Structures are given as C-alpha cells and as structure tokens.
Amino acid sequence: MHRTENGSKFYMPSLYDILKLTKTETIYAKSNPGSPRKETLPCSDGPSPPPGGGDAPPVPKCACRVTDETKSASNRGKTGAGVTGSRTGRICERRKEPALPAGATNPGLLRHIHNAARYRLPQCFEGACVSLKQSAQNNWVLGHSMSFSSVTPGGYKVLLSYVDKSKPIGLPYFVMEAAPGGQMSCEIRVGPSQGTRATVVAQMADGQLYSFESILDAYFNNFTMSIIGVNREFIALHYLQAVTDQISLGAEVVARGQASELSSLSAAARWSGDKHSVSATLGNRGLDVCYARDIKPYLTVSSMLEVGFTIRRAVATLAYEWHTPAWTVRGSVDSDGLVGATLQRALGGNNAQLACAVSALLNHPNDKFRLGFGVTGSIV
Structure with a gap:
C-alpha cells in the first residue's frame, strides 16, 4: 500500500508542496515508501498549531490562526487520542527518509504510524487562492501567494525556501513563510549524521514568538526513536x-513540567501488508x-475511530481516495456530521507546471457550507 509521510508540523502554502526534490534510489521506511502520486495542495492561511496532537496543550488565540468553524475534515484529534505529533492540520510535505543498508526493515516514525489511513482525508479549505513558485538553479525557491476569504485571514504572503538538490536526502533544508501583517513561520532541518534528522520550527505573530518546537529523529535498521519538545511545555519520547x-x-x-497530571503513556501497534494497514494507539x-485498504489500483478506502477517555467522546470517520496520474479525488464523512471533498488536477498534462484544486466542506450540525478554489503555478 502506498503510504505517504506526514511530518509537516505547521501550515504551509501549496508552493511548498510542489517543491520538487531529485529522485534517488534509496530504501524508505514503511511510513514513506515514496508514493509516485503527484498532487498540489491548496494555499493555507496562517500557521497551524504546534504538532502536539491530542496530547498538546491548548494553543493561545492568535489572529493568524484558522478559526474553529473553518477547520477541515482532515483536522482530527478532537478526542485527545493518538500520539504526539500525529495530529497535524495538513499533510503538506513528503519528507525524505535517510538511506539505510540493504535488507534493513525500518518501521518509520511513531508519529506517522496512522499515515496510511489519514492521508486519504481531504484537505479542505475556504475561499480562493493563487500561488506561484519560481525555482532557481542555486537551490533557492521564491514563492508568492494571494488568498481571498471571508472567514479566515487572507492577503499576500511570500515563501523563501532552500534545499540542496545535489544531495540524495536534500539536506540542509530551510523554508520561511512571511505575511505583511507580521506573521512568520520558519523551519530548519539538518542531518547531523546519516541516520539522524534534527528539525526546528518557529512561528511568530504580533511581534512575539508564538510557537517553538524542536525535533530529533534517529533511524536504525529495525527501529526509530524521536525526541519532541514544544514551547517548554512538554517533552515526548517516541520508540x-x-x-x-x-x-x-x-x-x-x-x-510535562507544569501540569504533571497531564503526562501520558501510550502503546502503539501496526500490521501492514501490500494492500492494507491496521494501526492503533492506546x-x-x-x-x-x-484502517486503510487498496480496493483497486486507483481506489483506497480508510476508516478511523478516536475515543477520548478523559472527555468521554468518540469520533468515527470514513474516507476514500480516487486517484490517477492527472487528478486526485478525496472525500470523508464523520460521526460529527462533517462532510468534505477535494478535487486536485494537473492542467495541461502530467508534466504540466500548473494545477488547480476545488474544495467543499459541509457542516451539518451548524448548517454551514464552505467552498474553495486554488490555482498553483511553477516557473522552473
């Protein structure tokens, strides 16, 4: 089954998603076998909360954040179940895992254990967005984004990123997103050694540091380990x-340092095959x-169940993905009455540098409907 990495820690525009990295022959972890599917996600407005997932503390109010009423069908983590970092608001990046010796059986990262199912969720958005990426030969990429929305902050944003395309793992890596209003997001990733990845993510808003997190991932032949620290609030250890x-x-x-009663311990398991994947955290x-399964070569279905013990709440979700080399359709419905769907299509053929995305999100309990349209272009 194709499984795609979901390690993005914060909201980034679609320019960030279409950043092309050089193709190399390498052994990938199970959570990222290098899916050949091409797609372009719509623009996003403002950085997302830190990747604390269900175990993360409440995020302070910020004008650059997306309001609760506009959250996508893919924004899970309502019950507090799962592991830290597994509840990212968007899946906007495909990380390259380090090359391992031949015969290695690496399971990938714990925070990506549910990616096979969650990647099928539609990445819904609202309003209109036009994005343009300009790629230079010196590994730098300059992006421009203009978004329009009646419920979320819009306007112009600039994206500056750097990736060493001459290296198989594309490190060092740097990306920065800034808006005229003073909001800025920055991510830096380096590889201290062949089997380690160090990432620092910082977000600023209203002239102050809004969020800061540091992540260290270590890959071995048959296991992985991670250390995640967020906002001096807590530290998480993964194995x-x-x-x-x-x-x-x-x-x-x-x-946790200040609220030790909120400290937690979780166990995780995954059983995966060529056409199915079952994962659980308790x-x-x-x-x-x-649970995710490939019904046809072009059709994948998934189901998710979240049960929060502390808040006594459960949410069930069904999703599907219908894909071809030129377009991808995703849809989902959950027990909260949230129905979402997206259509992403490349314009002008498989090798075109232009893509569009259409999104629809219906909230039955609140009787609200959101429609979005985005266009992304690339100049190489």
Whole structure:
C-alpha cells in the first residue's frame, strides 16, 4: 500500500508542496515508501498549531490562526487520542527518509504510524487562492501567494525556501513563510549524521514568538526513536520497533513540567501488508484505531475511530481516495456530521507546471457550507 509521510508540523502554502526534490534510489521506511502520486495542495492561511496532537496543550488565540468553524475534515484529534505529533492540520510535505543498508526493515516514525489511513482525508479549505513558485538553479525557491476569504485571514504572503538538490536526502533544508501583517513561520532541518534528522520550527505573530518546537529523529535498521519538545511545555519520547516485515510495536512517553497530571503513556501497534494497514494507539488519554485498504489500483478506502477517555467522546470517520496520474479525488464523512471533498488536477498534462484544486466542506450540525478554489503555478 502506498503510504505517504506526514511530518509537516505547521501550515504551509501549496508552493511548498510542489517543491520538487531529485529522485534517488534509496530504501524508505514503511511510513514513506515514496508514493509516485503527484498532487498540489491548496494555499493555507496562517500557521497551524504546534504538532502536539491530542496530547498538546491548548494553543493561545492568535489572529493568524484558522478559526474553529473553518477547520477541515482532515483536522482530527478532537478526542485527545493518538500520539504526539500525529495530529497535524495538513499533510503538506513528503519528507525524505535517510538511506539505510540493504535488507534493513525500518518501521518509520511513531508519529506517522496512522499515515496510511489519514492521508486519504481531504484537505479542505475556504475561499480562493493563487500561488506561484519560481525555482532557481542555486537551490533557492521564491514563492508568492494571494488568498481571498471571508472567514479566515487572507492577503499576500511570500515563501523563501532552500534545499540542496545535489544531495540524495536534500539536506540542509530551510523554508520561511512571511505575511505583511507580521506573521512568520520558519523551519530548519539538518542531518547531523546519516541516520539522524534534527528539525526546528518557529512561528511568530504580533511581534512575539508564538510557537517553538524542536525535533530529533534517529533511524536504525529495525527501529526509530524521536525526541519532541514544544514551547517548554512538554517533552515526548517516541520508540517504534519493527518486529517483522509487517508488524511494528512502539510506545510514547509525554512528560510535562507544569501540569504533571497531564503526562501520558501510550502503546502503539501496526500490521501492514501490500494492500492494507491496521494501526492503533492506546494510552491513558484515549484510543485511536485506523484502517486503510487498496480496493483497486486507483481506489483506497480508510476508516478511523478516536475515543477520548478523559472527555468521554468518540469520533468515527470514513474516507476514500480516487486517484490517477492527472487528478486526485478525496472525500470523508464523520460521526460529527462533517462532510468534505477535494478535487486536485494537473492542467495541461502530467508534466504540466500548473494545477488547480476545488474544495467543499459541509457542516451539518451548524448548517454551514464552505467552498474553495486554488490555482498553483511553477516557473522552473
């Protein structure tokens, strides 16, 4: 089954998603086998909350954040179940995992254990957006984005990124997004060694540091480890072991300094095959179960169940993905009455540098409907 990496920690525009990295022959972890599907996500407005997932503390109010009423069908984590970092608002990036020795059975990162199912969720958005990426030969990319929306902050944004295309892993890596209003997001990733990745993500708003997180990932032949620190609020330790080629087991420990009673311990497991994946996380805060299966070469369905023990709430979600080399359709419906769908299509053929995206989101309980349209172009 195709599974795509979901490690993006914060909102980035579609210019960031169409950033092309050089193709190399390498061994990828199970959570990122290098899916050949091409797609372009719509623009986003403002940075997203830190990737604390269900275990993250409440995020302070900020004008650059998307309001709760406009959240997408893909914004899960309502119950507090799952592991830290697994609840990103958008899946906007395909990270390259380090090359491993031949015969290695690496399970990928624990925070990406549910990617096979969650990647099928539509990335809904509202309003209109036009984006343009200009790529230079010196590894720098300059992007421009103009968004229009009646419910979320819009306007002009600029994106500056750097990636070393001459290296198979594309490191060092740097990306910065800035808006005239003073909002700015910055991510820096380096590889201290062949099997390690160090990432720092910072977000600024209203002239002050809004969010800061640091992540260290270590890849070994048959297991991975991660250390995640967010806003001096908590630190999370991840471990995921490949027991066999199909079975992986892991655990997470979240320690808090100021609110020790909110510290948590979770266990995780995944059983994956060529056409299916079953993953689950269970801890003192909740239960999260995900299932994904390839029905046809072009059709994948998934289901997700989240149960929060502390808030006594459960949410079930069904999703599907219908894809071809030229377009991708995703749809989902959950037990909260949220129905969403997106259509992403390349214009002018498979190798075109122009793409469009259409989004629709219906909230039955609130009787609200959101429609979005985005166009992304690339100048190489």
